[in-house]
Amino acid sequence: MIRLILSKTANAVLTLLIASSLAFFLARGSGSPVREILGDSATPEQVAQLTAELGLDKPLIVQYGQFLLDLVSFDLGDSLRYGQSNLELIAGRLPASIELALFALLLAVAVGVPLGIIAAMREGGVVDRIASMLALLGQSVPLFWLGLMLILLFAVRLGWFPAGQNDGIDSLVLPAVTLSTLPMAQIARLTRSSMSEVLHEGFISAARARGLAGWRIILIHAFRPASLPVVTIVGLQAGMLLSGAVTVEYVFAWPGLGSLATQAVQTRDFPLVQSIVVFGALVFVLINLAVDLLYGLVDPRIREDA
């Protein structure tokens, strides 16, 4: 188990390094933020001065070295636009993002998993067909459209929920429902295919031959091995939702990381963009680490192989 954790951690550090390097070079490749900050009327002297201040006149490799050094000391720098520490900005937006992501993910799991299980129990049956149709819809409907439609119906027409902003549990419902559709669809599809595979295994017939109750066979014997790929996709989705549900946050004016990222990109605030990407990568890596460890808990064979 210790060896498993160590090897996974080494992997995680490597992933983080690659992701943050990519973020660094891509942000630099998008052009200088100096003009964006000073405006069109700035003199060449002013531009040169700010460029030097931001360290942008140094060779790229030197900038990169400085970036990595800062990263190791957990210094993500300051935002160009807000003049505030990037870490503080992210920390300020994080609670709202976590709230939204968690709620959406819970909804997705609570609906997707049972739907997938029931569909797998009766392949080709009514539930199966409805589920696969819903899954297809959930994966193909654009989120901005769905969000707008929900606002139109439940906020404007019926007035049940607020149309945007974060204030109270009420305002969480519409964005969470919108955000949950894609993961819900994927979770349902994956649960179905994974369950259906396990249900055809010999040990399931054997459990039937022992006269065990149907629910016991489904939930205890079949779902546990079938849950491995589902755990993976839930982890991936959690990372995706946490590190910025860009579209949905934008549509619902949700003050989370996603909308912060949108603003940062629009204002070419690349220390902030960089920081958000690094943070997102960190979230992904941590969640993947958690998923890997969870694998070992679910399947004893994985625990021992490592």
Next chain:
Amino acid sequence: MSTVLSARSVTIEAATGAGPVKLVHDVNLDIREGEILGLIGESGSGKTTAARAIVGLLERNVRVSSGEIALRGKTISSPEVDDFRNVRGSEIGMVFQSASMSLNPLMKVGKQLKEVVRRHQRHLSRQQITERLDQVLRQMGFTDPARVLASFPHQLSGGMRQRVSIALAVVTNPAVVIADECTSALDVTTQAEVVQLLRSLTTDSRTAMLFVTHDLMLAQDLCSRIAVMYAGQIIETGDAREVVSNPRHPYTRALLAAIPTWGEEEIQGIEGSPPRVAADWQGCRFAPRCPVARDECTRTRIGWTPTGTRSGARCLIVEEEEPESSGSMLDHV
């Protein structure tokens, strides 16, 4: 000795796109207390389908279309039997071909055993269950039951796993055990171990057993009686030694001739291959490959000829050789 399990004219059909196909046709079986009946046949002969029908494990499109399977005289094959699940695992235990097919890889052996006992013997206390598990594992030849109970299947060797599967099938003291090719995947030494175990099970606990195999010599060694299946039908049955030393049906003879012996230059196979299952069951199914077949073999319906009190064959030639019988339709196996 009373009959524990019986099959009467059991026909099993699979619904296919092209209409129903008979997988097993008019099968009759009787297994008595402490008796091991070997069900012999090559792959595709329907022996596994017949065995699975007894445990109610047929695929969704497959069903017993006529006849009945009875346990101590009570029908268990009709779909109306809603307490069938109580019979499975408590009165009928099944051992599968390989342990990987019968053991849940993610569950400790102890938990899997406890689960069956709790399901079928609710009255047992925790203490009694623990004792029963210890007892059954010792019966299966384990000297350290506690360690086995705490193990996951992958932590045990192949032979140990198969003995655990047998323990799972018999922990509730079933009246019948269905063993489907349960030694085929094991190496010779382990196979001998498992066979010995099955034998002691029937002598000590008086369990009746249906031993499904393709290995005629193994069946002769282990079983008291043998039934030979070909293309979905039982074509010969009788005392194990009798069937091997004095086979009546040409197919059984051909099977025996195909067993390689020391010093043999060439292995004798049976020409051709078994017919594919079809709806039409006119005539003898083995006739096209039979060295002594005649024209009428493919044309007339072949009845069952008793050759003794509990033996018989489905063959015109046997019918002629047995003067007293007149091709009785009532197949008493």
